[in-house]
Amino acid sequence: MSLLNVGARALLANQAALQTAGHNIANVSTPGYSRQTVVLQTVQGQFTGGGYIGKGVDVQTIQRNHSELLTRQSTAASAVDAGDTVRMDRLRQLQEVFSGGTSGIGASINDMMNALSDVVSAPTDLTARSVALTRMDETAARMRDASQRLDEIGYTVAEQLKGSMLTVNSLAKNIAGVNEQIARAKGNGQPANDLLDQRDQLIRELNQHIQTSQVAADDGSVSVFVAGSQPLVLGSKAAELSIGDPADFGAGSGQKVLYFQQPGSATKVELNESMLGGGQVAGLLRFQNNDLAEGRNLLGRMAVAISESMNSQNKLGLTLNGQPGENLFAPINLGNAVAGTSNTSGATMGLQVADPTKLQASSYEIAFTGATTGSVTRHSDNKVFVFATMADLQTIMANDGLALTDGGPPPLTPFPGAAASDKFLVNPLVGAAALLQSLQYSPTDLAAANPVNAAMGTANGGTLQLASLKATGEPAGLVLPPNANPAALPPIAGGIQLQFNAGPPTTYDVLNRGTNPPTTVATAQPYTAGQPINFNGWQITLKGAPKSGDTVTVGNATDPQYSDWYKRDTGNASALMALRDVPMFDNATLADGFASAMAQVGTRTQSAQFAAELSSSIAANLERDRTAVSGVNLDEEAARLIQYQQAYQASAKMIQIAQNIFDTLIQGLGR
Structure with a gap:
């Protein structure tokens, strides 16, 4: 009987090994699957006077070939890679808006300014005047078209963020559900390998959207945290994430932030963007709040500078009818600053262009510590300027080409001040390019004289x-x-x-x-x-x-x-043409302003491409290290199939021999 038991145990053990090898082969292409190995142990032998007689083999467990360290490193690296890649893709779209060539905005600006040279050469030639006005209309049209394309990119990003939120919340619920299954399965004393793989894969998929950290619990569940410390998954409960407007300035800021809401709570917590790490959500928010905002500011600054400078100069000249010139472009209304949602004074801050040559492609946050004291933060370089009087504040803004008014109807008066703790967001250039519109179409209305x-x-x-x-x-x-x-x-x-x-x-x-x-x-x-x-x-x-x-x-x-x-x-026509050589955009001239903007966007895109290539390389190397431990090797599994098949056949032979011995023994006893 002992020999029969040994053979039966061996047969069952090798059958389990064959089944495990087959399971590995079947899941060779399953995402997140970790190779499994049968762990065999010797059954404790039976003591006799002649020593311990072996009693065969048992299956101790099915081991999951898995490295927790490599899995976490690979997951984190893939999150960074996802964030860098999606930002690079969007920046490439932004770069296409700021492209050169004959169809670009830069070419239209140069054509507009160069067309004035024909007016200087022949001021009474109506054709030359018509061409100059047509070039102005084309420049305005290309500016509006570029602004519309930026809006389309922004809409695409917003929709992608909404889709990511649906996916993140769904994955969080699935992880919570698998956590519950794993906790229940742990009671039988053996690891639920396939459930563990499923949870790890869900976490990897989650990290494609937002980077997380994980903490294992004693019951086998894993808690998942975002933004450093916010629990997205705790045991079998999942929180929710959503995209919304910042609490301090609302929708008027043009920014988007990530909100965290605990299960059963109606309160949403605004997460710090700098704490999000990697993932597509972080990359898209960075693009939306920084890269796209800069692109809109660069384009808006060009539109405002062209409108203000050329309107001012044309109004200083005389038309062919001897009348003072009028605006060449529709004046761009900068609107009012966005008041903070917690402001108590009810003050309104209006914006005007003080000097178009000093405008910065930036937004500003003005925070009051008193009625006439506070600080100004310029977002493009995060420089902080402190003011002690309203005159100081006006000087700070004038240095960047802006003037602050009371925001009321004409006649405009300087901004009087606000209450302590009031905040204002000055973001005048974001939508300016969409408002650039040519006004003059009659050649006689060009004030060349x-x-x-x-x-x-x-x-x-x-x-x-x-x-x-x-x-x-x-x-x-x-x-x-x-x-x-x-x-x-x-x-x-x-x-x-x-x-x-x-x-x-x-x-x-x-x-x-x-x-x-x-x-x-x-x-x-x-x-x-x-x-x-x-x-x-x-x-x-x-x-x-x-x-x-x-x-x-x-x-x-x-x-x-x-x-x-x-x-x-042609004195005024010459002055209009001379505007192309006036430094307007961070010391770049009007003619070279678009090239400067192209360089700024191109530098961002190139930097993002380098970051994406580096993070992709790191993520690929870490994933290769992980799969070297957890991945299925078909050649190795095929060899094991042969090994376990032979062991299985030998075990069956052992049972056959045991049966023959037992039959012989019974026959002998029967005589």
Whole structure:
């Protein structure tokens, strides 16, 4: 009987080994499956006077070939890889918006500015004027199109985040359910290998969306935590995650955050984005809140700068009809700052462009510690500026090209202040590109002419020469020189005259010839050759040395004494064209501004690509190490099948021999 028992145990043990090898082969392509191995143990022998006689073999357990350390490292690395990869993919889409070539925004801006050169060459050519206005319309259209494409990318990201939330919450519930099954199965004293594999695979899938950490419990369950310490799964209970607007500024911030809600609780906890680690959700939030926001700010800054600078300059010139120029583009309303949801003062903060050349592609958070004190945080570089008075605050914002108003109807007044602990989010450029719209379509409405002209005195004896004359509108707007009135008695000559005294030092007096006799406006003003002279919103630059009594008269271009000369003048068209060389975008000129934006987005994309390649390599190496321990090798399993088959056949032979011996023994006893 002992021999029969030994053979039966061996037969069952080898049958279990064959079944386990077959199970491994069947699951060779199953995601997350860990190779299983039969662990055999010797049955304690029976003591006799001649020593211990063996009683065969038993199956101790089915061992799961698994390394907890490698599994966790591989899971964490794959989470980082997923976050870096999805961000890189979205940045590539963003880079396509900021692409070069003839169809890009940069080409349209250059074409717009270069078209003005034909107007300078032929100011009465209506075709040249029409082409310039058409180029402006094309630039506005491409800006709007680019803004729409950014909105589409943002919509796609939002939908992907919603899908990730559904998947995350479903996976969390599944993990909680498997936890419960494992805890029940642990009572039988043997590990539930397939359930453990299933849970590990669910955790790996969860980490593709959001990085987690795990803590094992004594009952065999695993607690899953997100953002460092928030329990997404505790035993058989799962919490929920959701995407929403930040609590401090709400939907007006344009940002998205991740919320955590414990089971049975109505309170949602806003999770810190910097604590999320890897996973697609973290990568998408980083893209949404940083990369896409910067792209919108870069595009919006260009739109606002083009609109403000070209509108201001065109309004300083004269049209073919002799009328002051009007806006070339629809003025872009920057709107109001977003008030914090916990503000107590009810104050409204309006935004205006103070200087388009100083605008930063950034948003700002203004936090008040008192009615007129607080700090400004610039989000693009996280620099903090402290202000002690409202004048300090206005200066800080003016340095970045903005002015703060009370946000009420005209006439606008400076922002008066707020209550302590009030906060405001200044985000003026995000949607600006979508508002860029060309207004002028008639070629006669392009204000190409200078509104003022200059003439040297016919009796001048010095070497004075006109270097430049232009309208600036600074500091308080343009005031044109008075027209002549030959019908008056005595006749009024008109214009503003500069009358020089050779000195030393060389000086000039300013005379208003709109009255008779002329009125002296200023006397003994110092003259330096090549130094601009500013007066009433226009600027004249002279070269050479005057003699006493030399004069220069600046006249109104529409004065009848100058006939229709303004139709052939191109002073303002030249000033419009000169805007392309004005530093506007972090020291980049208007012509090079889009190239600068391309470089910024391209640098982000390249950095994200490097990060994705590195994280992918690390994740692949760790997964290879994990599968080296847990993966199924078909050649090895085939060899084991042969080994266990032979052992099974030998065990069966043992039973057969035992049976023959037993039959012989019975027959012998029967005689």
